[in-house]
Amino acid sequence: MLPWILLSVLCVVSAQPRSYSFSGQYGGGGGKRFSQSGNQLDGPITAFRVRVNRNYIVGIQVRYGETWSNYEGGSLGDLDEFFLHPGEHVIQVSGKYSLYLRRLVFVTNNGRQLPFGRDYGTSFVAVPLYPNTVLRFISGRSGSLINDIGFHWDILSAAVATAKSNPAGH
Template sequence: MLTIALLALLCASASASAIQARASSYNGEYGGGGGKRFSHSSYQLEGPITALRVRVNTLFIVGLQVRYGTVWSDYVGGSLGDLEEIFLNPGESVIQVSGKYKLYLRKLVFVTDKGRYLSFGKDTGTSFNAVPLYPNTVLRFISGRAGALINSIGLHWDTYPSSCSSC
């Protein structure tokens, strides 16, 4: 009898974990293999993405910086080109990222759940379109490779943070 109860308990816990909702997914890396690796994984603990800084020149995405909650990430990339800064509205999230690349990133387009298209760079190269694998998930952080330019980008998706005191 004890064996049957133990077996039933084991099956119940296995079933519960099997139906537990998954939320995180990853797209990328889009671009070339040069440059030094970077990741903003620890910044996601500061809150949702609230702003973007993108440096562009006539051909490439030169640099990136993302604000998580009220904290700006480390800047990655080079220093030449024009710096553009866009703030998301409170509660607004990135739900899709598309762009173009060859050996370096050439274009990035961030699409928000409020219908805004935040576009940076030039429309040339191989296209990519990244969306989360699971419903009701948003862009939580980026990773990739960078040197004097942004070589490549990876996009990490998960649920919107349930509590964010610094947002």
């Protein structure tokens, strides 16, 4: 009886479509690891703060729903901030890196491009592996600069999106 139950569970699990994928790490080594995996529970990505100097991406902070993540990286350079429109999601990230991250360009489902940093170094293009998935959170390594970065893609949870866009239940 137990083998049949296990077989049934395996068939159900394998029949479910996959949606999660990962792109990265882009950059060099060093720095301290960070992951914003828990932040995705606060809602979809709604904004970015990126600090840049004349050569590198110095730091990054992401807003999930209405809550800002921890700031990752250093404190020198200019801080830029971009907000996504309601229903807008990141579907591609391109950029450049050497030993550190030099450029990021977030591309949204509305066709907007949100560029940060300098156009110099080795190029990358990060996209999800599965259709109808969006950028859910980032991870990487940082110190006084962003050493490297990775992008985590998944479907947008309907329950999280509804709760965050309509918190009073109206």
